[in-house]
Amino acid sequence: MLVIRKIFDENGIGMDGELESRAACRLMRENGRRSIHHLLEPLFQHKSIEVNFLPTFEVKGEPYSIPRFVFRGPNSHDPIRLGIFAAIHGDEPAGTLALIRFLLDLAEAPELAQNYVICAYPICNPTGFEDNTRHSRRGLDLNREFWKSSVEAEVQHLEHELRSLHFNGIIQLHADDTSDGIYGFVRGCTLTRNLLRPALIEAGKVLPRNCHPLIDGFAAQDSIIYGSYDGVLAAPSDVIPIPFEIIFETPHLASVDLQVKALDVFLRTVLTEYRQLISFAQNI
Numbered sequence: 540m541l542v543i544r545k546i547f548d549e550n551g552i553g554m555d556g557e558l559e560s561r562a563a564c565r566l567m568r569e570n571g572r573r574s575i576h577h578l579l580e581p582l583f584q585h586k587s588i589e590v591n592f593l594p595t596f597e598v599k600g601e602p603y604s605i606p607r608f609v610f611r612g613p614n615s616h617d618p619i620r621l622g623i624f625a626a627i628h629g630d631e632p633a634g635t636l637a638l639i640r641f642l643l644d645l646a647e648a649p650e651l652a653q654n655y656v657i658c659a660y661p662i663c664n665p666t667g668f669e670d671n672t673r674h675s676r677r678g679l680d681l682n683r684e685f686w687k688s689s690v691e692a693e694v695q696h697l698e699h700e701l702r703s704l705h706f707n708g709i710i711q712l713h714a715d716d717t718s719d720g721i722y723g724f725v726r727g728c729t730l731t732r733n734l735l736r737p738a739l740i741e742a743g744k745v746l747p748r749n750c751h752p753l754i755d756g757f758a759a760q761d762s763i764i765y766g767s768y769d770g771v772l773a774a775p776s777d778v779i780p781i782p783f784e785i786i787f788e789t790p791h792l793a794s795v796d797l798q799v800k801a802l803d804v805f806l807r808t809v810l811t812e813y814r815q816l817i818s819f820a821q822n823i
Contacts, residue, residue, distance in 0.1 A: 572669040572670060573668055573669050573670075573671060575606075575662055575665060575668060575669065578635070578639070579606060579639070579661065579662075581639065581643060582608055582639060582642055582643070585642075585643070585646040587610065587611075587645075587646050587649065588608050588609070588610055588642055588645075588646055589608065589609040589610070589611075590606065590607075590608060591606070591607045591608075591609065592604040592605070592606055592607065593605040593606075593607060593696040593697075593699075593700070594692075594696055596692030596693070596696070598666050598675070598676050598677065599676065603665045603666060604665070605660060605662065605663055605665060605693060605696055605697065606660070606661065606662060607658055607659070607660055607700070608642055608658075608659045608660075608661070609656065609657065609658050609659075610642055610645050610646070610649075610652055610655075610656070610657045610659070611652075611655075611656050611657075612645070612649055612650070612651070612652030612653045612654060612655045612656070612657070613649055613650060613652075613653045613654075614653055614654050615652075615653075615654055615655060615656050618654060618655055618656040619654050619655045619656070619707050619708070619813065619814070619817065620655075620656050620658070620704060620705060620706045620707050620708075621655055621656070621657050621658070621706060621707065621708045621709075621710070621810075622658045622659075622660070622700070622701070622704065622706040622708070622709045622710070623638060623641075623657065623658070623659045623660065623710045623712070623806070624660045624663050624697070624709070624710070624711050624712070624772055625637070625638045625659075625660065625661050625662070625663065625711075625712040626661060626662045626663055626664055626667075626668050627663040627664050627681050627682045627711065627713075627772055628664065628667065628673045628674075628680070628681075628682060628713065628714075629664045629665075629666070629667020629668040629669070629670060629671060629672050629673060629674070629675070630667070630671050630672055630673050631673075631712075631713060631714040631791065632668070632795065633712075633714055633789060633791075633795050633798035633799055633802065634661075634712030634713060634714065634802060635661045635662055635668070636795065636799050637712060637798070637799045637802035637803050637806070638659050638661040638712065638802075639661060640799060640803055641659075641802075641803055641806050641807075642657075642659055644803070645657070651807065651810065652810065653814070654814055654817075655810060655814075658700070658704060658706070660697070660700075663681070663693065663697060663772070664681050664693060665693075667681075675691065675693065677691070679691060681693055681694055681772075682768070682770070682771050682772055683768065683769065683770035683771070684770055685697075685698060685770050685771060685772050685773060686698065686770070686773070686775060686776070687770055697772060698775070701772070701773070701774055701775060701778075702775050702778065705778070705779075705780070706774070706782045707780065707782050707783070707813075708734075708782050708783045708784070708785075708809075708813060709727075709772075709773065709774055709782050709783070709784045709785075710784075710785050710786075710787065710806070710809065711771075711772055711785070711786040711787070712787055712789075712802055713786060713787065713788045713789070714788065714789050714790070714791035714798060715755060715788045715789070715790060715791055716790075716791035716792060717755065718749045718754065718755070718788060718790045718791075719747065719749060719790055719792075720743075720746060720747040720748045720749035720750070720762070720790055721739065721742055721743060721746050721747070721748055721749060721762065721787070721788060721789050721790065721801060721805075722739070722748065722749040722754050722759065722762040722763070722764065722788050723735045723738075723739060723762065723763055723764070723785055723786060723787045723788065724757075724763075724764045724765075724766070724767045724785065724786035724788075725763060725764070725765060725783075725784065725785055726767060726773060726784035726785075726786075727774065727781050727782050727783045727784040728780075728781050728782065728783050730783060730816055731783040731784065731785060732763060732765075733812070733816065734783060734785065734809050734812050734813055734816070735763055735785055735787075735809075736761070736763070737808055737812050738785075738787070738804075738805045738808040738809050738812065739761075739762050739763070739805075741804050741805070741807075741808045742787075742801040742802070742804045742805040742808070743762075744804070745797055745800045745801040745804055746789060746790065746793055746797055746798070746801045748762045749762055749790075750762055755788075767786065771786070783813070785809070787802065787805050789801055789802060
């Protein structure tokens with residue numbers, strides 16, 4: 540937690556979730572944009588975390604690229620491939636910070652990721668993240684553009700990752716400003732809900748669960764929604780094997796610190812539960 544607190548302090552995100560406005564704040568450039576490089580800088584310093592960038596694209600004459608960080612856990616010669624995506628909405632920094640924290644924790648304690656290869660995408664909407672806006676700088680909600688023949692470069696590059704890397708599991712980290720608690724969407728293979736339930740229980744020790752029967756316009760049961768919006772980041776319909784897919788939502792109005800803690804607990808629990816489920820299935 541000390542590393543993440545340092546990131547909060549240096550990048551000007553108050554631990555109560557408020558973005559500080561001081562001029563010297565490292566999160567803000569002189570032109571008022573968040574600094575992606577400074578935020579991700581701690582990840583560049585670990586040799587066990589591979590750094591890659593998806594193809595460069597331009598927005599209003601400025602070059603951008605989506606960063607991908609890969610962590611290979613012990614005994615990952617035949618790995619469980621997990622893709623974790625954050626900040627497809629640029630005004631939801633908790634997912635980015637939680638993913639940074641999670642990767643740094645894995646670098647210090649790699650046994651947490653035993654049998655896994657984790658591909659992490661902490662900033663899927665770089666222009667929106669810089670501007671602190673839900674939409675990209677071109678004014679689009681990128682999380683409604685997937686698998687619709689979108690011309691948006693961010694969507695095209697992420698679709699290529701989703702199609703080519705054959706993930707066993709796909710996780711999206713989000714924050715909902717209309718929710719008073721955590722909840723999740725499930726898609727994909729039938730065991731997905733069995734992963735989300737224990738993860739909600741553990742993360743619910745940090746932030747309350749949203750137990751309403753209607754959440755974000757969807758029918759919900761025990762904080763779980765069996766459906767999603769059209770065009771969200773997801774596996775292609777014809778991918779084999781069918782991965783488990785979870786969209787995990789924290790309450791946007793909660794402190795960023797608590798959101799990060801809840802997201803970290805959620806990710807750790809999913810890793811443990813899925814590894815156990817796979818081990819159990821192999822021994823049947």
